[in-house]
Amino acid sequence: MDFKTFLQEFKKITDYDFCDYSENSISRRLQKICDETKMTFEEILRRCVTDRPFMGRVVEDITVNTTELFRDPQVWVSLFNTLYKSLPKTTVTFWHIGCSVGLEVYSNLIMLSELNMLDKCRIIGTDINPRVLSVAKKGEYAYSFNKYFEDNFNAVMRGIGSKSKFSDYFDIDEKKDQIKIKPPLLGKPRFICHNLVMGQSPFAYRVDVVFFRNVMIYFNDALQRKIMAMVYSKMYDNSFLILGKREDLPKSLKSKFISNNIFFQKAN
Amino acid sequence: MSDYKAIVIGGSAGSFALVLKLLSRLSPSFDIPIIICMHRLKHIRSGLVESLNVKSKIKVVEPNDKERIEKGKAYLAPSNYHMFIEFDGTISLSIEDMNNHSRPSIDYTLSSASVAFRDRCVGIILTGANKDGAKGIKDIADKKGFTIVQDPATAEVDTMPKSALRVMKPNLILSPDGIIDFLNNLK
Numbered sequence: 001m002d003f004k005t006f007l008q009e010f011k012k013i014t015d016y017d018f019c020d021y022s023e024n025s026i027s028r029r030l031q032k033i034c035d036e037t038k039m040t041f042e043e044i045l046r047r048c049v050t051d052r053p054f055m056g057r058v059v060e061d062i063t064v065n066t067t068e069l070f071r072d073p074q075v076w077v078s079l080f081n082t083l084y085k086s087l088p089k090t091t092v093t094f095w096h097i098g099c100s101v102g103l104e105v106y107s108n109l110i111m112l113s114e115l116n117m118l119d120k121c122r123i124i125g126t127d128i129n130p131r132v133l134s135v136a137k138k139g140e141y142a143y144s145f146n147k148y149f150e151d152n153f154n155a156v157m158r159g160i161g162s163k164s165k166f167s168d169y170f171d172i173d174e175k176k177d178q179i180k181i182k183p184p185l186l187g188k189p190r191f192i193c194h195n196l197v198m199g200q201s202p203f204a205y206r207v208d209v210v211f212f213r214n215v216m217i218y219f220n221d222a223l224q225r226k227i228m229a230m231v232y233s234k235m236y237d238n239s240f241l242i243l244g245k246r247e248d249l250p251k252s253l254k255s256k257f258i259s260n261n262i263f264f265q266k267a268n
Numbered sequence: 269m270s271d272y273k274a275i276v277i278g279g280s281a282g283s284f285a286l287v288l289k290l291l292s293r294l295s296p297s298f299d300i301p302i303i304i305c306m307h308r309l310k311h312i313r314s315g316l317v318e319s320l321n322v323k324s325k326i327k328v329v330e331p332n333d334k335e336r337i338e339k340g341k342a343y344l345a346p347s348n349y350h351m352f353i354e355f356d357g358t359i360s361l362s363i364e365d366m367n368n369h370s371r372p373s374i375d376y377t378l379s380s381a382s383v384a385f386r387d388r389c390v391g392i393i394l395t396g397a398n399k400d401g402a403k404g405i406k407d408i409a410d411k412k413g414f415t416i417v418q419d420p421a422t423a424e425v426d427t428m429p430k431s432a433l434r435v436m437k438p439n440l441i442l443s444p445d446g447i448i449d450f451l452n453n454l455k
Contacts, residue, residue, distance in 0.1 A: 022352075022354070022360045022362075023354060023355065024352040024353075024354055024360055024362075024380050025352065025360065025362045025364065028376075029364070064362065064363065064364040064365075066363045066364055066365060071348070072348075074314070214349075214361075214363045216333070217333040217334075217360065217361050217362060217363075218362070221334070244333075244361075244363075245346065246330065246331065246332045246333055246346045246349055246361055247332060247333050247361075248332045248333070248334075
């Protein structure tokens with residue numbers, strides 16, 4: 001059985017549709033699952049039918065869960081000086097699509113806290129994977145493995161002229177080798193399990209800012225267009241969209257946004 | 269016209285100066301796409317492509333996801349992304365886990381090129397302090413692509429070329445000047 005057949009069968013038995021993922025990345029991830037479980041595609045499918053937790057782990061291993069605090073610090077500094085300073089004066093709604101364990105959500109919250117804007121913001125993080133969302137809710141992360149988070153944090157604070165320290169936002173427990181995001185940031189965002197591929201929106205309201213960084217890279221053109229159309233419909237005129245540093249809009253949507261190299265703004 | 273669809277180059281410690289030299293001495297009419305995956309230090313994440321473009325004879329870009337590979341251009345794996353070649357001749361990116369402690373991973377770029385281009389691909393491993401790239405260049409050799417490993421005696425750090433030589437036998441083992449001559453005589 002080749003990986004494409006596997007994905008079609010997987011979709012039939014689980015409702016998870018990975019058929020339109022970019023081939024290189026998904027085929028290699030599937031190979032890795034076969035190597036690690038020492039199972040064939042046929043065996044994995046058979047077990048998924050009866051063993052839901054196993055199926056959950058396969059979904060987790062197929063999807064990419066990498067996220068970091070203040071990935072690309074200079075991007076955050078630019079956002080601070082541009083996007084954050086031109087947000088509407090009323091309640092601002094943020095949507096982090098594919099938020100994984102929530103580190104970008106908390107990066108955004110730190111920016112908002114620096115601007116004293118936390119109270120007037122609504123923040124939603126969505127992801128396909130319930131396990132990473134439970135980590136996001138707890139706001140707990142390994143410490144020594146992620147030391148560079150602190151470097152990114154310091155680079156951003158320097159860039160925006162803030163004196164805030166890492167320990168203002170995180171409790172650091174060296175014995176447990178753990179950092180934990182502090183209140184009031186902890187508990188502020190709402191995390192929702194949502195399968196983007198279905199093309200439906202996970203909530204009824206519209207959003208002012210969409211963080212959608214390095215998620216679309218895993219989808220092929222057709223799926224990108226379908227999902228972007230849904231995201232577009234959730235944005236107000238002038239709402240902001242932030243993609244990964246090396247991502248671009250599908251061609252069909254380019255004329256509908258104004259771009260400045262750091263973010264896209266929906267044209268009215 | 270060359271038979272090759274792409275030159276795929278991997279390197280780590282010491283490879284920046286070498287890639288710069290190589291690009292600056294290419295014939296300006298060199299039109300086979302060059303795909304470069306270099307490890308970079310965490311604190312030097314930007315400015316690399318700009319520095320290469322100052323001296324390169326062909327245009328160097330950090331590609332966006334899904335960008336089509338074009339003749340006469342060099343593509344540099346963007347910092348903190350893995351870079352893959354897809355069957356349809358486009359580049360795809362990923363931020364998944366590091367491979368051999370590296371993102372970008374040279375193995376990922378080279379292996380994907382071996383699948384996409386098969387025997388119509390030249391793979392080159394340069395100086396570096398890591399074994400990343402050894403599996404990738406072996407994959408290119410296994411698909412009958414043309415393989416070159418920098419002569420470890422000429423490498424600033426020889427771990428990467430030596431790791432490659434342990435798992436495969438390249439068509440050529442060359443000095444930096446030898447690699448430049450090889451490329452300029454490919455037509």
